[in-house]
Amino acid sequence: MSALLSCSGLTRRFGGLTAVNGVTLDFAPGQVHAVIGTNGAGKSTLINMLSGELPASDGRITLAGDDITGWPQARRARAGVGRSYQRTTIFPEFTVFENCRLSAQAAHARPWALWETASACATSGRIAHEALASAGLADLAGRAAGSLSHGGKRQLEIAMCLATEPRVLLLDEPLAGMGSEETDRMLELLARLKPGHAILLVEHDMDAVFRIADRITVMVNGEVIASDAPAAIRSNRDVQVAYLGEH
C-alpha cells in the first residue's frame, strides 16, 4: 500500500537538544501506525512537526506526493492532516455539536458573509452530525462540551478532528486517563475509522497498542530504533531492552 503521509530525515533541535533525529516513516491509509517510546522520546515533537505546529529543523514531509514541509498548520489541516491533542482542547462553553460545527467550518469558512448566521451553514452542520455519529456522541450533541465526562471529552476531541474531514489522523494519547470501558469504546472507534484514514497513534497503553496497531514504531531519545509489525516488535531484543522490558 502506498504511503499517504511520509517524512524523511525529519529532525528537530531545541538549542543543543535534538528531540527528534532523522526520522523516516510512512503512514498508509487503512493502517493504524503506533509510535511508542518513553517520555521524552520525541513522540509529541514528531506529531507537532507532522501537523505543522513546529517547524522542522531538517528533513522533508510529503502528503500524497506534495511537499508540505513549509506549509503552515492551517493549510495542512485543510489539506487533510487532522490531529488531536494529549491535553483536551475542546471549547467548553460551546455545545458538543457547536464544537464540531466550528471545526467543520474551517473548510467552509466564507468569513466575509456576515449576513449568514453560522448555524445556517448546512454543509458544516451535516459534517458535524456525521462526525458526532461516528464518534458515538450523537445523543449528547446539545450538551455543553465542558459538562462531558473525561472519556466524553476525549471522544469529542476525536469528533472535532473528524469534522475537519481529514485523510490523516495524528492522535496524541487519545486513551490518556481513560477507564477500561472507555478504552474499549475508543479502540472500537479507531477500528471503524481505520479503513478511510491513515492513523498515527501515540499511546502509552501497551495492551491497547498491541490490540489495534498494524505497525509499531519504537522511538528512543528522538531516534527510531525499530519499525515493524506488532509481532516482530514484541520479539525484538533492542526494543525489549530499551522499552518493553521496563514495564
Next chain:
Amino acid sequence: MARWLPWIAALLLAALPAVLTPYTTDLVVKIVIFAVFALSLELLVGMTGLVSLGHAAFFGLGAYVAVLASPESDPGNLLVLLLAAMAVAALYALFVGALSLRTKGVYFIMVTLAFAQMAYFVFHDTKVGGGSDGIYLNVRPVLGPLDGGNKLHFYYLAVAALVGTYGLLALLRRSRFGHALAGIRVNEQRMRAAGFATYRYKLAAFVLAGALAGLAGCLLAIKDGVVNPELLAWQESGAVLLMIILGGLGHLRGAVIGAAAFALLKELYATPALVGNFLADHWQLTLGLTIIAFVALLPKGLIGLLERRR
C-alpha cells in the same frame, strides 16, 4: 424581552431630542459616540480575546482626518470625511495589526501601546496637526440637507452610527466569522489545527475595529469642532478599556452600558454643585474608586446585574 432591549433603546434614543435640553443633548451625543468607540474595542477584547491598550490611536486618527481633510473655510462633504476617517484608521490598523498580532498576551498589550504612543507623539511634537494645542475645525461638514453643525441633525447622525455599528457587530457575532473569532478567543491552537488561518482572522478583526474607532473619532471631532493629541493618548485607550470592563465583556450591550455609565459617572463627579468643589476638582479620584468598587463587586460588569435578576 432581552432580545428587544437594543431595539427599545434605539427607539428611545430616536425620541429623546423631544425632551432634551442643549446641555443634555450634548451629553447624550458624547455617550453615543463613546459607545461606538467602546463597541469597536469590544470586537477585539470581548469577541476575539485581544486586549489592546492602543485603541485610541485609531480613534484620534479618525478625529484628525475629519479636521485635516476638511477645506479651510468651506464645509466639507460629511460622507467623504466619515469614509476617509475610517479608511485612514483602517490602514493604520492594518500596519499595527500586521506587526503586533505576531505577539501574544502582555507583549501584544505593550506593542499596541507603543504604536499608539508613536502616533500620539507624531501629532504632539510635529506641526502636522497644530502640535500639542491641536487644531480647529472651522466649518462643520454637510451632506445635502444634512448639516453637521446642526445639533439635531448631528444627534441623529451619531445615533445612526451607533445603530449601524451595533447592528454590524450583532450580525458579525452570529456569522461564521464571529464564531471563528470566538473559537480563537478560547483556543487559538485548536482553531489552527482545525484549519483556520487564525492570523488573518485576527487581522481582519483588528482592521475592522480600527475603522469603527476611526468613525467614532471623526464624529467626536465634528461634534467638538476641535481635536488635540490627547485623543490618541494612552489615557484614552485605558478609558475605553475601562468602559467595556465596567459594562461587561462579551456582550455588545455591555459596551454601550459601560460607555454610558463611564460618561455619567464622570459628569456626576465633576459637578461641584453635587459633590463639592474639592471632589469636583479631583473627579479622577472618585471615579477611580467607583470603578474599583464596581469591578470588585460586579466581576461580570453592569450587565451582570441584569442577568442576576433573571
